[in-house]
Amino acid sequence: MSKTFIIEAVMLAVHGQLMLPAKPVTYVIPYTTIQELYELQTSTVPIMMDEEDDGFVKTLITELIQFFEEPFNKKKIEKALTMPWGKSPPLPINDNVTLCIVNSIDNEAYGELFDPIETELIMAGIREKAVLLTDQLDFIDRVINGGVPVETVDVEDFDFILDDDLQV
Incomplete structure (x- = not known):
């Protein structure tokens, strides 16, 4: 059975191991984070500190955009965009990874503590009853300290969450 995670699209490019999990996963991605890929692709600001890593990540971003x-896939995504919180049919990447795009809405419920993208990730996590996967430790701290009812996990702990003994 596939485990579901909420994630930003860029995390799939930055953390390549997420595309090669040992077990089936479904990543629910807010559409606005896909739009961010276009900005990151053309930006002159580095995403990664190392120049070679930055070039590699930007190549992966281009591949994600092409996908x-x-x-x-575009037709499936457009179908999700016809209504608030619409969700695309599954977009399989490989045997163990499936993507679903959600037309998430920032309802400002957490606007004082979180930016619009973070709020959409939180709301998607709550709606999908899924774990939010991120590499931003300060975001995880703010979720915990703010008493937000969504489980957040650091990308570095991803393999541990896939362990059968852990419930997500």
């Missing part, structure tokens, strides 16, 4: 723009 989302493939006619069949």
Whole structure:
């Protein structure tokens, strides 16, 4: 059975191991984070500290954009965008990774503590009853300290969460 995680699209490029999990996973991605990929692709600001790593990540971002723009995938995504909180049909990446795009809405419920993208991630986590996967430790701290009812996990702990003994 596939485990579901809420994640930003760029995390899939920055953390390549997420695309090769040992067990089936479904990543629910807010559409606004896909839009961010276009900004990151053309930005002159480095994403990674190391120049070689930065070039590699930008290549992966381009590949993700191409994947989302493939006619069949684009059609599925557009279907999700027809209504608030619409969710695309599954977009399989490989045997163990499936993506679902959600037309998340920032309802400002957590606007004082979180930016709009973070709020959308939180709301998606709550709606999907899924773990929010991030590499931003300060975000995890703010979720915990703010008493937000969503489980957040550091990307570095991803393999541990996939362990059968742990419930997510």
